[in-house]
Amino acid sequence: MGQIYRHDIMRVHFTVDMEGMAGMAHEDQADMKGLDFPRMRELLTNEVQAAVEGAKEGGAKEIVICDAHDTGRNLILEKLDEDVIVIEGTAYNLGMMAGISEDFDAAFQIGYHSMRDTHAGTIGHTYSYNFAELQLNGIKVGESGLSAAIAGHFGVPVVLVSGDLHAVKEAQKLIENVVGVPTKEGLGVYGVKSLTPKRACDEIRKGAKEAMGKVGSVRPFELAKPVKMEVAFIRTVMAQYAAQLPLVERTGNKSVAYEAKDMVDAFSVFEVMAMVADSSGREGYL
Ligand SMILES: [Zn+2]
Structure with missing residues (x-):
């Protein structure tokens, strides 16, 4: 593929999950073999495309999207702007943050859900349903915090989080001034109060553009070593x-x-x- 990255332009990394997307209330809907999956993957793709459009309106020139839910085969690639780069499947390195590096200026989290046992957070978990809790340097994190810490390792700030309100709140606790776009509010493990898909996309597009304005002022979530x-x-x-x-x-x-x-x-x-x-x-x- 040759040299994809240059260092003189605004480059954004997206990590895209599914359980936090608008309307999703049960893990069956996020299961490739589930009846609802074809519909949900299309709606998720629309959310990602909305974020692509907002990011570009805000100045993004290169966008790399990690299709991070389950086995990484969720997005309908032909419905995305043709100039984005997509990471598909289960990349062996960095999990939901595959593709991130020092070359990026900002990171987005789309379709994110809460950690397990969050009050009212829908389908909460961190990678595996077998984890009860994860702490990094004494800070309790879910997938949002974990992905943010990986981005932080490379000096990249998370500027946008969209998904379940409870995931947005998790992010806002860790990252000052991150733009949060709740597309639904988890009402319990299997219940949500949600925006319609169209409205969710409008909010994500606006939030993405706003988030690009925060590049440079939001600090990376960087953990002390070890x-x-x-x-x-x-x-x-x-x-x-x-x-x-x-x-x-x-x-x-x-x-x-x-x-x-x-x-x-x-x-x-x-x-x-x-x-x-x-x-x-x-x-x-x-
Ligand atoms: Zn997840």
């Missing part, structure tokens, strides 16, 4: 296996800790822990 990562699982057996990873310490029946040299190191171990939890969870009920 990064202390504390993970609680929903079952004891998961912590038991996770603690077998080198340098991972068992801190409780269901919890482990790892001192990472930086955020990229922390995330690599976190992702392996998700795989360990997902496979050891099949062993039984404990």
Whole structure:
């Protein structure tokens, strides 16, 4: 593909999830094999396209979009502006932030949902449904905070978060002046009060343009090194296996800790822990 990136223009990274998009109330709707999926992926694509348009109105010249939900095959690429770059599938590096680097000026989070056990946050989780809680340097984070910390590692500020109001609030706690576009308000694990798709897109377009005006004034969410990562699982057996990873310490029946040299190191171990939890969870009920 040759040299895609130049250093003299405004470059924005998007991470796109699904559970936080307008209208979505149940994980079945985000499941590729689900009846509602074809419709939801189209609506999600519209939200992303709205963010692309807003970002460009605000001065973005290059946009790289990480299709970050599940196996990364959600967006309908032919419906996006033809000049964006899209990361599809399960890139092995940096998870939902695949593609991020020091070359970017800003990061967007689209379709984001809350962490698990958030009051009224819909379909809340962090990567795996087997994680009960994640803390980085003592700060409780969900996917929004985790993605922001990875962007922060590269010095890139998150300037826009759209999705469930509860995810927007999570982001606003960590990032001063981030533009939040709630497209729905989670009313419970499986309930939302939502904007219509058209209205959600209008709000995202406006928010994206506004967010581009914040580039330079919003600070990256950068964690001090080493990064202390504390993970609680929903079952004891998961912590038991996770603690077998080198340098991972068992801190409780269901919890482990790892001192990472930086955020990229922390995330690599976190992702392996998700795989360990997902496979050891099949062993039984404990
Ligand atoms: Zn997610």
